Amino acid sequence: MEPETVTQSQPALARAVNLNQPRVLVLNVSYEPLHVCSVKRAITLMMYGIAEVIENSDDVVRSPSTVMPVPSVIRLKRYIRRPRVHPIPFSRRNVMRRDFYTCQYCGSRQDLTLDHVLPRSRGGRHIWENVVVACRSCNQRKGNKTPEEIGFRLRVPPKAPSFGLYAYGHASEWQPTWQKYIY
Template sequence: MGMNLDLPRVLVLNAGYEALGLASVKRAVILVMNGTADVVEESGDYLRTPSRPYPVPSVIRLKRLVRRPPGRLALNRRNVLRRDAYTCQYCGRRGGDLTVDHVLPKSRGGRSSWENLVTACRPCNLKKKNRTPEEAGMRLIKRPVPPRHSILLVADLPHLPEAWRTYLPDIERI
């Protein structure tokens, strides 16, 4: 089978079933084989081994609780774009030449925060200039808020496996 074993294709849950991250098939199989994790959901794919076919997990759960450090996710350009699904928050255009816009411009006291940064295409950013959206006659598609961890985990995946939705309750898109 032509499966890339190094791609992040397996959802990793903490012992309490909350999403921790993604693992490659290779890493997930190793965690299960060495007894560190249990398979919660299978993908339906199999690895061909010399002795027998081995089911590829889709979701695994660690047997021991891993403490995730408290605090918010890193506020950076990549995470703002991921939170906004690579979509201009003024016109809805996806992809292309995207920028990060301060809703209340920095020159007017706007801070770099999750609540004040949005993804904008270049034409919308140029149109808005050094104004608020209201002053520019523009409207935000949705109010910017801090993202949830699980949204950023899967934001770059082209397809979200159906089996993962149970463990990612705050995901409505994709």
């Protein structure tokens, strides 16, 4: 007998799932994103009838008697009132998270710094809409000029992030299926 091999139709069965990893998007009844929770917490919310699955990932969780797909997006069944959250604090770390640790001029991920689109010496402010991630060489080439003057083009216009994924540090756990739920 030949040993069983993993085929293309079974990729999820071969991967181990870390149940404590924050990778499930939790939505309010109104489909407003609330936060990101662990797989273990999401399954608990589903088992107690507090949440329902909106989308599943390709992974599965196995027990001796059950095989369950790992949820990617869940929605609570009751509305949770949330006080107006303070804006995400402006910091070097949060700017790096917003720009996915990538130079906004050349796309490099090495030797990163922060750059003021309109330089501070020319009246630029230290705010979300004026600060981007730039590699050291692009930042030095740009110097005291605007991107247009030097011939640079921003990959994404800078703006303040609107959802707390950046503040909670889960940008690295971003799932492509979340795109339609995060505004």
